[in-house]
Amino acid sequence: MIDDKVLFKLLNEAKKVLLFEPNYKRKYPPLGLMKLSTLAKLNGCEVEFTRQPKKTDADLICVTTLFTYDHKITIDAVKTLQVVNPKAKMIIGGVAASVRKKDFSIGGADVLSGYSEHLDLCYPDYSIDWMIDKKWIDWSFLFTTRGCPNSCGYCFVQKIEKELMVCKEWKKGIDISKRFAMVLDNNITAFGYDHINDVANYFEKYNIKCCLDNAVDCKYINTESAKALSKIPIVKRGIRTAFDRIAEDGIFQESIETLINSGISKYNIMAYVLFNYKDTPKEANYRAKECVKLGIAPYPARYKPINSLARNIRYVSPKWTDRLAISFNHFWLMAGYYRKYDFEEYAKGEGKSRYKLTDEDWSYWNEENVADSNGERLEGRSMSNGQSSRQLPFGESRETIQRKWESDPDVLRVAHGIPQRMDRIRSLGNAIVPQVVVPIMQAIKTIEEI
Numbered sequence: 001m002i003d004d005k006v007l008f009k010l011l012n013e014a015k016k017v018l019l020f021e022p023n024y025k026r027k028y029p030p031l032g033l034m035k036l037s038t039l040a041k042l043n044g045c046e047v048e049f050t051r052q053p054k055k056t057d058a059d060l061i062c063v064t065t066l067f068t069y070d071h072k073i074t075i076d077a078v079k080t081l082q083v084v085n086p087k088a089k090m091i092i093g094g095v096a097a098s099v100r101k102k103d104f105s106i107g108g109a110d111v112l113s114g115y116s117e118h119l120d121l122c123y124p125d126y127s128i129d130w131m132i133d134k135k136w137i138d139w140s141f142l143f144t145t146r147g148c149p150n151s152c153g154y155c156f157v158q159k160i161e162k163e164l165m166v167c168k169e170w171k172k173g174i175d176i177s178k179r180f181a182m183v184l185d186n187n188i189t190a191f192g193y194d195h196i197n198d199v200a201n202y203f204e205k206y207n208i209k210c211c212l213d214n215a216v217d218c219k220y221i222n223t224e225s226a227k228a229l230s231k232i233p234i235v236k237r238g239i240r241t242a243f244d245r246i247a248e249d250g251i252f253q254e255s256i257e258t259l260i261n262s263g264i265s266k267y268n269i270m271a272y273v274l275f276n277y278k279d280t281p282k283e284a285n286y287r288a289k290e291c292v293k294l295g296i297a298p299y300p301a302r303y304k305p306i307n308s309l310a311r312n313i314r315y316v317s318p319k320w321t322d323r324l325a326i327s328f329n330h331f332w333l334m335a336g337y338y339r340k341y342d343f344e345e346y347a348k349g350e351g352k353s354r355y356k357l358t359d360e361d362w363s364y365w366n367e368e369n370v371a372d373s374n375g376e377r378l379e380g381r382s383m384s385n386g387q388s389s390r391q392l393p394f395g396e397s398r399e400t401i402q403r404k405w406e407s408d409p410d411v412l413r414v415a416h417g418i419p420q421r422m423d424r425i426r427s428l429g430n431a432i433v434p435q436v437v438v439p440i441m442q443a444i445k446t447i448e449e450i
């Protein structure tokens with residue numbers, strides 16, 4: 001593994017750099033490579049970008065990676081590049097390489113893990129053809145902040161961007177000749193009014209229309225921050241927030257009303273609705289319906305484990321069935337057309353359903369098959385102080401609520417609060433027979449390699 005000092009040294013010494021992004025599906029250009037390109041050119045280096053492995057006379061190859069579930073495409077591309085360019089030095093960075101460092105330390109490649117604050121100071125090179133869809137050509141891509149104070153169990157951000165910070169040179173990420181900007185912050189609202197206002201004033205001044213992709217966290221919305229956000233020229237559905245957990249019930253609705261009351265059009269607000277995680281189907285449906293009641297668009301987001309190594313493996317949580325998840329996803333993706341139907345009617349085939357549920361699916365919908373019946377209820381959920389979530393005074397209770405959201409452990413697939421956990425683990429002691437575990441581990445390895 002290397003740090004960014006080594007990267008800068010190698011860039012300094014290189015005469016030609018090949019920037020490489022494997023040919024997986026993605027929408028946005030590779031921001032890290034765009035910044036590397038600027039830096040390399042400032043050093044007088046020749047730069048080339050490709051998405052297909054090729055033979056090159058470059059002395060340095062910088063590879064970016066993205067989704068862990070594109071593992072095979074990424075690893076195969078890296079290996080091919082190494083075979084055809086045995087003499088070139090290779091550095092691999094990006095999300096997938098940061099979370100699976102060992103997998104990418106192959107064939108003499110060095111992994112640059114996490115994010116480089118120094119590289120972030122560079123402006124992105126928009127002059128190269130980054131092979132994006134032409135609808136994004138008129139867009140700038142930038143982060144104004146890094147990190148997120150939350151630690152959701154279904155998110156990598158805490159592992160990659162460990163510190164919370166405002167990017168010192170965020171304005172450099174914007175090409176003011178472009179009419180649109182994609183703000184990629186994880187949680188701009190957590191950085192408070194002054195920063196949001198600063199960002200809003202800038203985009204208002206240059207009349208650049210923005211999309212705040214994932215950046216708006218309902219827990220941090222108040223009248224002041226909503227007012228500041230309302231100054232930003234916004235593209236349709238460009239204020240993107242999330243109603244991922246039933247614990248957000250009440251706070252979410254209140255935040256959306258605050259945004260709308262501050263002058264943001266409800267047509268410009270969209271909420272991701274995570275499902276197939278720890279929720280029940282009815283809970284997820286309730287969250288999506290609440291969005292519709294507020295007049296905003298829900299966008300269903302089916303959970304898959306964050307370290308999943310293949311795109312085509314459909315994870316099914318214990319409280320869902322695959323068909324139920326597919327039907328739910330389809331219904332809510334098409335909610336604009338089907339809103340006159342309820343999901344239940346739709347899934348019974350009374351709408352234009354191609355996704356009728358079976359008796360087994362219905363038993364999951366009705367929770368008959370759900371082992372954990374202690375899940376959070378929909379209405380009047382009791383909080384730690386005995387109040388209903390809807391009655392909690394907005395603002396005062398955030399810390400209490402936030403603590404409740406910190407229940408996702410850092411270590412995946414373990415749980416907090418299990419009675420006598422240590423005693424149970426100790427009593428298991430030597431109960432694991434290696435010969436019994438081997439076939440299971442081999443099966444897991446096989447699946448992960450698919």
Ligand code: SF4
Binds near residue numbers: 149150154156
């Ligand atoms: S709020 Fe969003 S960015 Fe922050 S940890 Fe949760 S999912 Fe990740």
